[in-house]
Amino acid sequence: MKILVVYAHPEANSYNGTLLAATRETLAAEGHELVVSDLYAQGFNAVAGPHDVTGRADKDRFSLGVEQMHAAQTNGFAADVQAELDKLMAADVLILQFPMWWFSMPAIMKGWIDRIFACGVAYEHGRTWKKGVFAGRRAMIAITVSAPAEAFLPDGKNGDMERVLWPVHAGVLGLCGYSVLPPFVAHGIPFCGEEAMAAQLETYRDRLRSLESTEPLFFHMGDDLDEHRLRSDVEPRTPGQHRGPRYHMAEPH
């Protein structure tokens, strides 16, 4: 398979660098064709804006979605965007590898998503989830976290990791149609020590060897939905959806 690893870490001599080296080795041994976008090494521009496109649908007023759509229709993406788009569209499997910073991804990785998951190419109205552009392809995130695993358990002080990852799993990968594999999460980096880090590296190699056979995560889509909400007879069974009480926002009317 063709596999694209998008990698965001400022230091090659890091545990993330070790994971990337293991990725190259393991996927090559499995006979896969690997392409790596090393965003820091490339000096990737993280900021989506008018420089993403070579022409304009509206010269006076820049709307990212509108101009991405226009660029998609006119072959008008800037060279750095088009180069990454070509890699993305060619890949059977997408792996996003990054250290978790602030319960999310480094800005340079978020910028890759803002700019490359372009409207009109990676998604558009009516082409999401089941009908998504990447339906039939697989995606996975591989992250390192400084906190121990306990802190991200369901009753952990940081909240449940599967809820923390919902915006990426559902809001980026699932929405664009990918079959999303369970995340690889290395915990306690680097505080857990050499031995535990080596053990987690082996777990990651196993995950890389089973990319094709791993069961994807479940998301509600298609017939489970009634326009914007779950059908009333569908029992929510994802980390993002529920019918229990709210705590931070007003209950629905």
Add this chain to the structure above:
Amino acid sequence: MKILVVYAHPEANSYNGTLLAATRETLAAEGHELVVSDLYAQGFNAVAGPHDVTGRADKDRFSLGVEQMHAAQTNGFAADVQAELDKLMAADVLILQFPMWWFSMPAIMKGWIDRIFACGVAYEHGRTWKKGVFAGRRAMIAITVSAPAEAFLPDGKNGDMERVLWPVHAGVLGLCGYSVLPPFVAHGIPFCGEEAMAAQLETYRDRLRSLESTEPLFFHMGDDLDEHRLRSDVEPRTPGQHRGPRYHMAEPH
């Protein structure tokens, strides 16, 4: 009060621009002192890296947290970081205003957090949550979303908005000690039409006028915690924590 608005939108002539103009007007009328960091207009560098610091604790190996801590101890932040840090440290209230892109913030806003919420200044080991640097100060996010409100209800197709916002509310603002105010969320932008957009603008003005009196969100901290987890006799009551089943990750052992 001194209020810092960090604003991330590539187009001044946008609904976000309208919200920002209303912010300037409303807060001035209330007698507050407003500082705006308009990240796109400033050409803010979104990417955290070695350029954030002028000296190094470790010249061979760049660790963001380690070098931020070193810079904090040696007055060694790069000028663009220090300028934003000065604004952040002076502000009684922090407002992050942005369009929701991919269930999260634009990369340029995430980069502001990665670079400015620096270890050794905005947080450090033992200085989080109740003992956080910003304890006693207030923070709020103000966002625009293209989807209608229904899509982000608890059983909405996108998942519950309060869970989508957990990484920002808990993982950035709460963790650093802020009293986090309920988010302002403008839905259906721009599809809801002029009238609904104008109504949401008025709601936002009301929120700005009540920054000092609004009840903050609840988070578990201090005595509710037993090292990394909630105490077993504490009932979880936040969007991030629970003791129900998991759906995307393995149950705890």
